[in-house]
Amino acid sequence: MTQLKRQDDIVITKPDKGSGVVVMDKPENLCLLSEASINDATKFRVVDPERLKTRGRPPKHYLPLLQKEKELESIAHRILPKSTVDSVRPTGSWLAHLYGLPKTHKECLAMPPILSATQTYNYGLAKWLEEKSQPLSYNQYTITDVF
Numbered sequence: 001m002t003q004l005k006r007q008d009d010i011v012i013t014k015p016d017k018g019s020g021v022v023v024m025d026k027p028e029n030l031c032l033l034s035e036a037s038i039n040d041a042t043k044f045r046v047v048d049p050e051r052l053k054t055r056g057r058p059p060k061h062y063l064p065l066l067q068k069e070k071e072l073e074s075i076a077h078r079i080l081p082k083s084t085v086d087s088v089r090p091t092g093s094w095l096a097h098l099y100g101l102p103k104t105h106k107e108c109l110a111m112p113p114i115l116s117a118t119q120t121y122n123y124g125l126a127k128w129l130e131e132k133s134q135p136l137s138y139n140q141y142t143i144t145d146v147f
Helices: 026-038 059-079 082-088 123-137
Strands: 010-013 022-025 097-100 113-116
Touching: 010 026, 022 026, 026 097, 026 113, 059 082, 082 123
Parallel strands: none
Antiparallel strands: 010 022, 097 113
16 A cells, blocks of 8 residues: 655745746755755855844844934935835835745756745835836847847
8 A cells, every 4th residue: 555645844946947846755845956056155144043032033143223214214205205115115014935846857856946035024125216216227229038
């Protein structure tokens, strides 16, 4: 009799190119993703697992940052419209999410890392800055269409 895998033991995702469904063992998925990203010392560094045993944020590191953030917010309120300040101000942010889509079209299975930063701390600010700086990137040397 074959043993059914629990839902927690498999990962169901889409492939890197094309359409379809990829079903993988979770340990294999994590191993491929680790080989492509986390284990690469040029992209990530090991953080000491023995972090401070404090509740919340350590005050000595974050209080100056919070004070600076309040100062910047008051300056922004003076020079920008309220709707703009509210849209770029970080609220309810998420942590960035690392995942990979398997390259099923290659001989050996690989999984390039993708870091999704949507809804992270400065996502709204980056989106607003990109929108404002977009017209500056177009000039007589910019190719917008290959035809």
